[in-house]
Amino acid sequence: MAIEAVLPDWLKSRYDVLWERFGARSFNFDDALGILRERFGDLESRVLVVLSELRRRGWLKAGLNEADARKRVYILKSREEVLSFYFSLGGGEVTREDLERLLKRAADLIRTRVDYTFILLLLFYKALSDKWVVEYRQAYEEALADGLSEEEARLEAEKAIFHEFDLPKGYLWDEIRKNVANLHEKFSEALKTIASRNPDLKDVFENVDFMQFAASAENKEILRQLVEIFSSKNLYNVSPDILGDAYEWILKYFAPQKAKEGEVYTPREVIRLLVEILDPRSGESVYDPCCGSGGMLILSYKYVEERYGKEEADKLFLYGQEVNSKTLALAKMNIYIHGIRNVHLFLGDTLLSPKIKEDGGIKKFDIVLANPPWNQDGYDEKMLKKGEFYRERFRFGFPPQQSADWAWIQHMLASAKDDGRVGLVIDNGCLFRGGKEGEIRRQVVEKDWIECVILTPEKLFYNTGAPGALIIFNKNKPAERKGKILFVNASIEYVKHPSVRRLNAFSKENIEKIVRVYREFRDLPSFARVVDISEVAANDYNLNVTLYVMPMDEGEKIDVFKEFEELKTLEKEREEIVRKLEEYIQQIKEAMK
Numbered sequence: 001m002a003i004e005a006v007l008p009d010w011l012k013s014r015y016d017v018l019w020e021r022f023g024a025r026s027f028n029f030d031d032a033l034g035i036l037r038e039r040f041g042d043l044e045s046r047v048l049v050v051l052s053e054l055r056r057r058g059w060l061k062a063g064l065n066e067a068d069a070r071k072r073v074y075i076l077k078s079r080e081e082v083l084s085f086y087f088s089l090g091g092g093e094v095t096r097e098d099l100e101r102l103l104k105r106a107a108d109l110i111r112t113r114v115d116y117t118f119i120l121l122l123l124f125y126k127a128l129s130d131k132w133v134v135e136y137r138q139a140y141e142e143a144l145a146d147g148l149s150e151e152e153a154r155l156e157a158e159k160a161i162f163h164e165f166d167l168p169k170g171y172l173w174d175e176i177r178k179n180v181a182n183l184h185e186k187f188s189e190a191l192k193t194i195a196s197r198n199p200d201l202k203d204v205f206e207n208v209d210f211m212q213f214a215a216s217a218e219n220k221e222i223l224r225q226l227v228e229i230f231s232s233k234n235l236y237n238v239s240p241d242i243l244g245d246a247y248e249w250i251l252k253y254f255a256p257q258k259a260k261e262g263e264v265y266t267p268r269e270v271i272r273l274l275v276e277i278l279d280p281r282s283g284e285s286v287y288d289p290c291c292g293s294g295g296m297l298i299l300s301y302k303y304v305e306e307r308y309g310k311e312e313a314d315k316l317f318l319y320g321q322e323v324n325s326k327t328l329a330l331a332k333m334n335i336y337i338h339g340i341r342n343v344h345l346f347l348g349d350t351l352l353s354p355k356i357k358e359d360g361g362i363k364k365f366d367i368v369l370a371n372p373p374w375n376q377d378g379y380d381e382k383m384l385k386k387g388e389f390y391r392e393r394f395r396f397g398f399p400p401q402q403s404a405d406w407a408w409i410q411h412m413l414a415s416a417k418d419d420g421r422v423g424l425v426i427d428n429g430c431l432f433r434g435g436k437e438g439e440i441r442r443q444v445v446e447k448d449w450i451e452c453v454i455l456t457p458e459k460l461f462y463n464t465g466a467p468g469a470l471i472i473f474n475k476n477k478p479a480e481r482k483g484k485i486l487f488v489n490a491s492i493e494y495v496k497h498p499s500v501r502r503l504n505a506f507s508k509e510n511i512e513k514i515v516r517v518y519r520e521f522r523d524l525p526s527f528a529r530v531v532d533i534s535e536v537a538a539n540d541y542n543l544n545v546t547l548y549v550m551p552m553d554e555g556e557k558i559d560v561f562k563e564f565e566e567l568k569t570l571e572k573e574r575e576e577i578v579r580k581l582e583e584y585i586q587q588i589k590e591a592m593k
Contacts, residue, residue, distance in 0.1 A: 007057065008310035014040065014050050015059060019076055026063075026073045058082060058138045063145060094238045099246040106229050107253055114213070114222055116254045117326065120247060121208050122230050124333040125187075127243055128165060129173035130235040135163045166197040177227050184214030184223060200332075203347065207329040240339025244298070247337045251293055251330075255462045256500055264292065264463055266371040266425060269506035270456070270470075271299045274369055274423045276515045277452070277472055280304055282312035284366035287415055289350040289408070291320030294331035294343075296369050301340050318343040319365065321350045351379055351407055352387035354415075362389055364417045372408035374427035374464075379404035389414075396443040397436060400582070401589075405430035406440045409471070413449065419476035428455065428469045431543035432571075434579035435586075442541040445485075445533060449473045452486040452518055455545035457494040459504045467491060469545070472518070485536060486521055487548040488528045490514055526552040539568070540575065547571050 007015060017039050018032060032051060036042040042050070051074060054060035059082060061075045106119045139162035143153035160166040169175070171190035179186055191205040214220045235243065248268065255265035280286055280300045288296040297318045305313035320343070322328040328347050335343050346355035356363045381398035384390050384407060393414040399406045405426055412422050430437060431453065444450065452472040459465045474481070493510040497503035517528045529549040539547060547568055 007059065010309050010311045011050065011053055011057075014042075015054060015076070019078075022076060024075060024078060026075050028071060028073055032074070058134070061142065061145060094233050094235065094242070096242045096245060098233060099238070099242060100249055102229060102233055103246055103250055103253075106226055107250065109222060109225055109229070114219065116250060116258075117208060117330065118213060118223075118226065119250055120330060120333055121204075122226055123243075123247060123250070124204070124337060125190075126173055126230045127235045127238075127337060129167065132163055132165070132167045132172060134236050138162075160197075165194070165201065167194060168197075173231070177231055180224060183227055184210040184220065187223075203325065204329045204332050207326045240337065244334070244338035247334050248295075251334075258462075264371065264373070264461075266292070266295055267460060267462075267505065268295060268299065269511065270371075270425060270460065270468075271295050272303075273506060273511045273514060274425065274470060275299050275303045276511065277470075277518050278367050278369060278421050278423045280316065280367050282308055282315045285317040285319065286367045286369070287356070287363075287365040288320045288370050289354070289368070289411060289415065290370050290372050291322050291331055291345065292327055292371070294320065294334045294345075296320075296371070297331075297343060298335060298338050298340065300367070300369070301338070314342055316342060319346075319356050319363070320344075321346045321348055321355055323347070323349045351384065351404065351411060354388060354393075354411070361392055362415055364420065365415055366417055366420055368412045368416050368420065368422045369424060370408070370412060371425040372405070374405065374468075375402065375429070376404040376408075377402050379407050396440045399440065400436050400586075403427075403430070403433070403437065406437050409444070410440065413444070413473060413475070416473070416475055422449075422473035422475075423470065425456075425468055425470055428467050428544075431469055431471075431545070432547075432575060432578075433582075434540075434575060435582045438541060438579070441543065445536055445541050445543070448477065448482060448533065449475050450485050450543070451477060451481060452488065453543050453545055454488040454514060455491050457491050457504050459502060460494065460506070462500075462503070465502075471543075481521055483533050484521075484530050485533065485543075486518065486528060486530050487543075487545045488514060488517060489526070489545050489549045489551050492551050526550065540572070542571065542575060544571060 014036060017035060018027075021027075021035050022031070029047065029051070033042070033044060033047045036047050036050065040046075051060060051062075054076070055062055055074075059077050061077065062072050063075070064072060103119065103123070106122075107116070110116065110119065136157045139157035139159075140153050143156040144150070148156060156162075158169055171186075171193060176183065176186045176190060187210040191208065191210070195202045195205040210223070214223055251265055252268075258265065275296070278300075280303060282304055286297060286300045288294075291297060297320055301313050301316055301318065304316055318340070320331065322331060322345065325347055328345060331345055335345075344356070348355045354362050358364070378401065379399065380401040384394055384398055387393075393411050394407065395414070396406075396410055409424065409426070409430075412424060416422050430441075450471065451474040452470075454470040454472075456468045456470065458467045461468060490510070493506070493513060494504040495507045495510070497505045513527075517524050521530060523529050527549065531548050535548075536543065550564070550567065
């Protein structure tokens with residue numbers, strides 16, 4: 001593994017400067033402070049972090065200063081020494097392609113016979129166990145250097161203080177796999193024991209039952225083969241980016257199958273578009289009220305990391321809530337695998353019981369983003385009034401029984417700071433449906449919080465062929481955007497999906513085009529149009545993108561103005577029909593009560 005995959009850029013640059021100055025010679029804190037202050041302007045607190053991180057990651061040894069026992073001396077490890085350490089653990093370098101091949105074998109083995117969660121848990125457990133071994137070796141070597149005997153060093157290195165998670169040595173991966181006949185029992189014991197020692201892992205491990213899994217002889221054999229597949233590669237020296245991509249590969253691989261069962265997987269290209277528009281920055285707070293497997297939070301973190309470095313990404317404050325305990329467990333594993341630690345996840349029904357509170361109400365965030373359940377039923381006025389802080393969160397009114405879209409939108413708006421940004425992926429119908437939704441929509445439009453509405457292509461999502469919409473809210477619009485909404489018709493901005501024949505996808509170029517027109521906030525013929533709120537009001541607060549901008553095939557000769565006026569007339573007529581139908585349906589329902 002290249003050194004860049006081990007150290008983040010900010011730390012690697014400081015390691016390089018220290019190595020250039022000291023090599024393998026010993027130095028003290030004051031020596032490091034002098035050179036790092038000169039080259040980077042680092043203060044004492046910063047240098048302490050640098051030395052601590054280098055030592056924690058195994059790139060620095062520390063010992064006592066013989067001249068002054070109260071102070072330490074430091075010796076850097078060379079790149080060659082670090083690489084030798086990793087390769088001595090066995091297995092050599094593991095590439096992204098290696099992991100994908102391994103996971104493809106595991107996926108082909110289980111197909112639809114076994115819940116894919118077991119693959120994700122085994123990957124997570126293997127990474128956890130292999131990392132413990134690395135931490136043990138580093139602590140063991142340091143203990144020997146400090147003068148402990150081999151036996152004392154072994155006992156010292158097993159202590160929980162040297163490990164991110166407390167794993168009993170008897171439950172490490174290689175110990176479990178020795179007992180082939182009772183793998184399910186050993187894994188079951190291990191999960192219970194580790195969960196009791198590590199509260200942060202309780203939600204993850206309690207949602208997988210290996211005893212139930214191995215109820216049949218066939219499944220026992222599948223488990224045996226899965227363990228052998230994962231044992232073929234050591235994950236000691238695999239970067240979080242590669243491990244995270246492997247985890248996402250499994251989620252995406254099974255997304256078409258799980259969509260039929262009601263699970264929703266938001267394509268990462270859609271999340272990427274949303275995150276690039278919202279543009280999270282270091283020090284900001286980001287919240288997903290229905291976080292699923294954690295994709296929105298992970299890509300927010302990665303966006304900041306790519307632009308400003310890991311140190312700045314670690315200053316993001318990430319929060320999420322999820323109603324499904326199994327899905328929350330997937331999110332926690334996914335986030336850990338990606339090497340992200342500054343995340344706070346909660347279990348519960350967000351619309352009824354928001355868990356993230358502050359100052360006697362819901363917590364406010366810089367950025368709120370989500371792909372909430374589309375047209376979720378069962379959250380009408382009667383139900384929502386049972387929820388906490390309903391007056392604060394649903395100030396514009398209550399949605400109809402059959403769709404909670406505008407309940408989710410209102411919760412997200414209420415969760416944003418006074419200068420916060422909000423972005424969500426939602427059913428296109430919430431842009432134009434009348435009745436209670438139309439009234440809520442009118443009030444939100446009049447608050448002048450809606451900044452941009454984007455129509456997506458058809459067949460972009462695994463669970464529906466219908467197009468969706470991205471709505472961007474800004475509670476503190478720049479002066480030049482006040483009283484205006486940008487409508488973007490991206491319905492033909494797509495490429496064919498690389499692996500699922502029936503689906504479409506956003507390409508990098510598609511995303512760049514949409515983001516560029518959003519940032520420039522300008523008209524682009526047949527693609528984007530800036531519309532005064534007065535025009536939206538004249539259209540009965542209809543936000544349907546096709547009412548304001550329509551794509552046009554090259555070479556097609558039509559009277560744009562005539563066609564556009566006719567389309568607006570048809571849209572109004574259709575809206576009136578939908579409104580009347582909703583009224584009739586509501587009357588029938590009330591008559592049946």
